[in-house]
Amino acid sequence: MDSRVVNALAAGSVAAFLYLGFGGLGAAATDGDPAALVKQREQTMKSMGGGLQTIAKFVKGEAGSAADVQAAVAAITEASSKDPAVVFPQGTAIGTADSDAKPELWQNWPKAVEYWNGLKPATAKLTEAANAGDRAQIAQALQGVSKACANCHEDFRQKKQ
Numbered sequence: 001m002d003s004r005v006v007n008a009l010a011a012g013s014v015a016a017f018l019y020l021g022f023g024g025l026g027a028a029a030t031d032g033d034p035a036a037l038v039k040q041r042e043q044t045m046k047s048m049g050g051g052l053q054t055i056a057k058f059v060k061g062e063a064g065s066a067a068d069v070q071a072a073v074a075a076i077t078e079a080s081s082k083d084p085a086v087v088f089p090q091g092t093a094i095g096t097a098d099s100d101a102k103p104e105l106w107q108n109w110p111k112a113v114e115y116w117n118g119l120k121p122a123t124a125k126l127t128e129a130a131n132a133g134d135r136a137q138i139a140q141a142l143q144g145v146s147k148a149c150a151n152c153h154e155d156f157r158q159k160k161q
Contacts, residue, residue: 035097037089042098044079044087051076052146055126059139066133073123073130076145080119084112094158105156115152122148 051072058064093103105112122144129141 034089034091038092038097038099041087041092041101044082048076048079048149051079052142052149055130055138055142059135059142061135066130069130069133069138073127077123077127080116080123084116087116088112100158100160102156102158108155112152112156115148115155118148118151119145 054072055069058069093101126141129137
């Protein structure tokens, strides 16, 4: 891959990581506005999804490098380290802005938190695999993170139409 492309991807990953790192500062700016809170959640989820896509492309041999995977894992780890009550505040279910969060998420909050917290050990394994740079190890660890996301989405996210 052309070094300019790799550098651009790395710079974009670092920018996304920094944006997420300072994302908590934006929470105060929403002043409890449910639509703004939904938008923040969507940004968090898009960051995680984008990271997963970057890693999947690397695993498939389609694009990226081990450094891209490490940056993507860092962004996923940062996003998943947020307090679930901040990511999923009350009053942000379906019907609020363009939220896809089912009301069942808050009705079964302990299960939702269990799913969210399940991301931590899964991302730790993915971080370890990314640091080793082994494509097969990364692929296996990616499955753990993907499964944690899919379980929560299955139970608590409205299906896309």
